Amino acid sequence: MSRELSLAEIFQMGYYWEAKILLTATKLDLFSALEGRAESASALAARLHLNERALSLLLHALVAMRILTKQNGKFFNTGVAQKHLAKTSSEYVGHLLILHDSEWKNWGQLEETLQTGISPVRQHVFETNPDMGANVLTVLDRIGRGSGVNLAKSLRLDGSEHVIDVGGGAGTNAIAFCREYPHLRATVFDLPQTLQVTERYIKEAGLEDRITLKPGNFNTDALGGPYDLAVMSDILHYQGHQTNAALVRKVFAHLKSNGRLVMKDRFLDPNRTSPAWTTAFTVHILVNTECGDCYTTQEAMDWMIQAGFESVTELEPRAIVQGMKPGAI
Ligand SMILES: C[S@@+](CC[C@H](N)C(=O)[O-])C[C@H]1O[C@@H](n2cnc3c(N)ncnc32)[C@H](O)[C@@H]1O
Structure with a gap:
């Protein structure tokens, strides 16, 4: 206690x-x-x-x-x-704080949101303010580079040829994966305005010939493929339960037999009272997205099981889950 x-x-x-x-x-x-x-x-x-x-x-x-x-x-x-x-510093992170400042007015409507259940916003920042979204992605890329490399190593992708990063942002994971595995090709699927930033980073990395950009809305547009691996990193909390379940089913259909899905997010423990940061983040998400939420690890794994994935496991506590698409019989 x-x-x-x-x-x-x-x-x-x-x-x-x-x-x-x-x-x-x-x-x-x-x-x-x-x-x-x-x-x-x-x-x-x-x-x-x-x-x-x-x-x-x-x-x-x-x-x-x-x-x-x-x-x-x-x-x-x-x-x-x-x-x-x-x-001017190469390690500038102020864009993320500026985003928080711009969300101040939404937090000011928390009381009304609690009374009505209706969020003050209809769309998230990547839809409403692509320039600010792009700036935020540069910070996320900077702070996510280490974890992209670690994820690449831990997933052991030697047998994989083609990976899709759904909502892949600045291309942080796609770049890390392609650097780690010289035979790998990647597709970054994201909103057209976001991909302008992604294109810049991929050029800087010299990976234009191995990383393809696919613009669209991942909820409504085809994802291409089939792929050996799909990654969904930090996109689930922007959307509601049903939308995520449908997206997981859709990704399943775009994977090869024996392909796999890896989902990375801020997951909650079963009682939803920890990790402490994530519980406060859910309230942040409440007032800054139309119907986003943070989910328990089990909820994320259930989306996978219901979509048909097997061997669904938690690779990193409250952070990464993985499921395999069954092979052809
Ligand atoms: C928080 S960022 C995560 C970026 C990256 N996956 C990472 O982990 O660093 C969320 C990304 O999802 C993209 N996104 C949000 N809604 C989308 C949609 N409906 N279709 C395609 N991309 C979307 C945004 O443009 C943004 O790049």
Whole structure:
């Protein structure tokens, strides 16, 4: 049994102030403005056309939050701010925080959503704001590269010829898989606007001759194939239960006999109260997608079993499940 929360901890949870301070500073691109220089609040306010008093309060809070440093009345980036929050850095992740900032108004409608059950949005960000979606994909690609390589190694694809990444985003997995297995070809299926980013990454990787882009809506358009392996990574939580079950059935039909499906997502434990991050993420998904959700590992595996997959197993707890399409008799 974990210990009960203290009152101080309850209050701390209610203080969303630091989150909004960080998101607003990132949106205003303060960290790029302070790149390689130390500046006073008044100089920075003049340069960015902001109110000096208001900016000064925000900057001091960012120092207390250990994102900025202050010396001799001037503010400058800490190492972590310079590395991850200044736009010129190759390890910039601010686009993800800017997405969260843009979703602030949806969170503001949580109470109405709880009363009506109706989300404030009708479509997800990749549909409504392809430019922001593209920026977010660059961050997801950056933080997902390591896991793409690990997934490629763990799946042992020596006997596979052709893989499809359904909702493959920036091509992170397709690129990692093709680098790991020189004989492999890949198809990245995604919305046409997203594939503009994918094309850039595939060119940079020099894999244009082995990775094909297939534009479309994976719920309504044909996927091509048949394939030896289908990957569905971080797409299930944008959609409702029935839509996912139908997509898994559709993918089954586009696989070769003995082909397999690998699904990677943020899955919940059977009692739906852990992992803690995922339980909060479900509420985020509630107000930021029309009917998305996070699912238990068993629910994801049931979609596979009902579609006809065999040997359905959890490859990584609450993260990756796999099923095999039976061979021809
Ligand atoms: C969170 S990203 C995941 C990208 C990638 N699979 C990964 O794991 O990094 C979700 C992706 O699904 C794509 N997507 C969402 N709905 C789609 C649909 N109906 N048809 C095709 N692609 C879709 C988005 O464009 C985006 O690239």
